[in-house]
Amino acid sequence: MIPVLADLEVGSVVAEASFSLTRDSLVHYAGASGDFNPIHYRDDVAQSVGLSGVLAHGMLTMGLAVQPVVDWAGDPARVVDYQVRFTRPVFVDGAVGATVTVVAKVGALDVEVSVARIDLTVTFNGTTVLGKAQARVNLA
Amino acid sequence: MNPELQGRVFPSVAPYLVGREKVREFSRAVFATNPINYDPEAARAAGHADVVAPPTFAVVVQEATLAQLLAEPDGGIDFTRVVHGDQRFTYTRPIVAGDELTATLAVTSIKTLGGHSMVTAESTIVDATGGHVVTAISTLVVRGDE
Numbered sequence: 001m002i003p004v005l006a007d008l009e010v011g012s013v014v015a016e017a018s019f020s021l022t023r024d025s026l027v028h029y030a031g032a033s034g035d036f037n038p039i040h041y042r043d044d045v046a047q048s049v050g051l052s053g054v055l056a057h058g059m060l061t062m063g064l065a066v067q068p069v070v071d072w073a074g075d076p077a078r079v080v081d082y083q084v085r086f087t088r089p090v091f092v093d094g095a096v097g098a099t100v101t102v103v104a105k106v107g108a109l110d111v112e113v114s115v116a117r118i119d120l121t122v123t124f125n126g127t128t129v130l131g132k133a134q135a136r137v138n139l140a
Numbered sequence: 141m142n143p144e145l146q147g148r149v150f151p152s153v154a155p156y157l158v159g160r161e162k163v164r165e166f167s168r169a170v171f172a173t174n175p176i177n178y179d180p181e182a183a184r185a186a187g188h189a190d191v192v193a194p195p196t197f198a199v200v201v202q203e204a205t206l207a208q209l210l211a212e213p214d215g216g217i218d219f220t221r222v223v224h225g226d227q228r229f230t231y232t233r234p235i236v237a238g239d240e241l242t243a244t245l246a247v248t249s250i251k252t253l254g255g256h257s258m259v260t261a262e263s264t265i266v267d268a269t270g271g272h273v274v275t276a277i278s279t280l281v282v283r284g285d286e
Binding site for chain 1: 170173177193
């Protein structure tokens, strides 16, 4: 079922999800995306550039954060615009991994073109890791 | 960083053929669960020619253009100091398996702020007919000397 634009209210939550990342998730994303920067799988390399350890690819965090919106919209093609700012790293501990939570709220409604702007709050360890995370969803 | 990079348009990179299994592999990697990402029948039922790539898949096509930017001989970008600042994808139509996509990069902005430099690069991605599919915009932050 496609959400109906007229039924949406700015500020209401349309989707929530949490994702458990492990080092395996990062290796999988590296292979799928072709981003083999070793700071995403080697602690020694991450530490050599001043990080506390391996961190998730920003593009992995961006990629998973929009999935609750895709499921709400019912079709990945309805996401016509998606932007984020990378503000904080998601460190992925080798033993316990990392949990990233996503809350998706209606940010604005553009009735003329039947587009809803969905604003994402993406959190790891109690702090947001993405800024200005906005997906424009075509509900025509 | 060389300020003369601003406005520079790079040669188009070799066409990227979107494979169905690549779309599925990428979809699994970003925790996608929608059947339209995996099942051609579900995709066709929704009006698409084949499985639809997740919204961030365009980064795979964009990557070769950013490699051009970082390798530009007079660019002066030290890639060991580069941090991804912002990312945006603006679609005219979704990417589906079978698409042959060609990306062309243009540097749209260069700014310096407190010792750091920021370069904004726009990769325009078109299909085999030349029709616009998606524009991928990245802002890279090049950290200054600490």
